[in-house]
Amino acid sequence: MFKVQCTSCRETHDNYVGVNRFETNEMSGSRGEANFVWRCKNCKRESSATIKAAPSAYEQGEPPKAQKLFEFDCRGLEFTEFKPExxxxxxxxxxxxxxxxxxxxxxxxxxxxxxxxxxxxxxxxxxxxxxx
Known part of the structure; x- marks a missing residue:
């Protein structure tokens, strides 16, 4: 689950949101589909995020190091927090x-x-x- 913020007005969604790589949602104006589509309550802009590839497994190492698990193509929004639900x-x-x-x-x-x-x-x- 993610906290999401509009990149136009910096409004943050009230709740954590989920993104499912097996689900696509229509974008308004026949602009295609995305895994997550959100309209900001403040500025009314529609934004989207698409998962670019399947999640990667974390590979254990010594010492532990940061690794990329997910990659998104975000348009008009950014994810600011992650909660592993x-x-x-x-x-x-x-x-x-x-x-x-x-x-x-x-x-x-x-x-x-x-x-x-x-x-x-x-x-x-x-x-x-x-x-x-």
Missing amino acids: GEWLADGMESGTKFTGVDLTDGEWFDYDEKAGEEVSIKELNWQIKRA
Whole structure:
């Protein structure tokens, strides 16, 4: 989920919004389709965002480093915050165990890997949104 801001008047949407790569929405005036279409309440401009490619998996490394997970083509808006709602997937680093339903809303996740015989975790998460 994202916080979105109009690049014309800098008005920020009241709520977090979701973007689904499998959904397209019509833009007014037959200007095509986008994964997310929004009309600013303040200046009434229509803006859009399209996901450029499928999300990338985060590759674990030592030390951990920033990696691009999503890339959008934004027209008239920018995403200013990200909140990891929903279910995520994870793989055990050594065992390859597949974990589903990973909840990252609290910024961390803990479970037990039966194959590896040890606890697994995702913690100290932080997100950056940068212009390409």
